[in-house]
Amino acid sequence: MKDLDIPLNRKISEELINPIDGKTTNDLNNVFNRIRSGDATLTLSAQQAYAAFIGYYRGNMKRTSIRNNEELVDIANKYSSFMGLKEIPGLTKRAASKMGLQKVSNIRLIDESELRGKGRGKKGGNRMGRRTKP
Secondary structure, eight states, X not given: OTTOOOOOOHHHHHHHHSOOOHHHHHHHHHHHHHHHTTOHXXXXXXXXXXXXXHXXXXXXXXXXXXXXXXXXXXXXXXXXXXXXXXXXXXXXXXXXXXXXXXXXXXXXXXXXXXXXXXXXXXXXXXXXXXXXXX
């Protein structure tokens, strides 16, 4: 990837240089405050984003400057805090094992039953929490 010649997109570069406008900042702060106050839908989405972040970057670590699994989990833990989560989300032991993260000291491992206790899998839902047809 280092030797790829990627053309400069001036419009995107200008957007990244310019500060975020006040309305966007306020909108983001409102969402983060809703997560901090315990909004169930947004909290679940933030927890899923945390797991997706780890999964994506675990598979692409060679393309990044992330040196090891501990550093990846540290970054993800900071990401979860930035999103407004009160505690670091847990990964199931099974998911962590599939990603090779089961022995990483800074990851929070949880049982499958803990996921079901937080609204996932209740009332006949599938693994994404959606109702299944009878």
